[in-house]
Amino acid sequence: MTGKLALFTFIASLAAPIAAQAQNFDDIIDASLLSGWRQSDGSHMAAIRLDLEQGWHTYWRAPGDAGIPPYFDMSGSGNFKSFQVLWPRPEVYEQNGLRSIVYHDSVVLPLRIVPTARGQDITLNAEIEIGICKDICIPKTLNVRAVLPAAARARDALIASALADRPDTGKEAGAQNVTCRISPTRDGVALKTTLTLPRVGRSEAMAIETADPLLWVGEPEMKRSGNALSSVTQIQHVEGAPFILNRSGIRITVLGESRAVEISGCTGQ
Incomplete structure (x- = not known):
């Protein structure tokens, strides 16, 4: 299967019966930001939490033949130099002879963010494009915004748990x-x-x-x-x-x- 065909497989899976397309999918997934803490090297450890309805999944950075990877656009952020997603361990999911690498139900994606100016707050404005699937697959665009305080020092237990679950x-x-x-x-x-x-x-x-x-x-x-x-x-x-x-x-x-x-x-x- 070529890369174009793999993407076509995902897009084709969006074609659902008319009744299914009429459903409201707005409540299937919720995205929130865990503001995290400032680290000793000046970077900030935050996370995006994705909560899906039971039975739905979204994709890891390398999604396999039947999905698309998440895409993060941080261009609207302030005091923002670079970021890295620290992916926790995903799981393998097989359906209709195709293998995907996914997260089910809920996942916390840690973000290591490097500010332009150390010691200053970061204004994070993230737009995330993902695919979510159950019986059908649909694309979603999610937006999260928050201020990440330079003074924050307390470690968030959910972020720490996701970091511990990395490969x-x-x-x-x-x-x-x-x-x-x-x-x-x-x-x-x-x-x-x-x-x-x-x-x-x-x-x-x-x-x-x-x-x-x-x-x-x-x-x-x-x-x-x-x-x-x-x-x-x-x-x-x-x-x-x-x-x-x-x-x-x-x-x-x-x-x-x-x-x-x-x-x-x-x-x-």
Whole structure:
């Protein structure tokens, strides 16, 4: 499946019966801001909380074949230099032969925000575009606004819990010998990854990302033998253009039922 086809699959899933389209979906999801605390390095730790109606889900940063990733627009913010979403561990969801990587019911997404001027309040104005799904999928645009006080020091328990639920790094999990072999194909490249990693759960899944948002990455075919874990996947440019795959920008995430591991970069093979 190409990147365009993956996006088309999501858009096509928006086509619902006329009766379903007539429903009011405004109350399915609620977005709120947890204002958090100012850190010793001058950055601010806040979070966006998404609460969905029971049974609905939204998507992780790499959503799989049947979804779209959240998009954050912070351009209306004040005293705002940059931000990073610190994604908690998602779960794997399969429906109609397609795999998605999702959050169900409720999720807190920590935001590490760097202000332009240290020691000053931050005015956060965030517009978030997401897809939410149950029997049908619909796009939603959410807006949250708040002042993040420079004087705030108390840690928020919900944000701290979400930070604790982030994937372990490869170093923390004991990952070793992470290699990538890249082979050209007619439409792009085939990527084979190999690494040594103890099991992260009874059942495991893998997601592979690249540093280029215009590259579509297929669902990896994963194999494990003891601590040896390998995968093969296809990578294509969504516009059919030629590309160079940067190994240092490859991110491998191994997902278990209650734990995940995120590995950045790989060496040649």
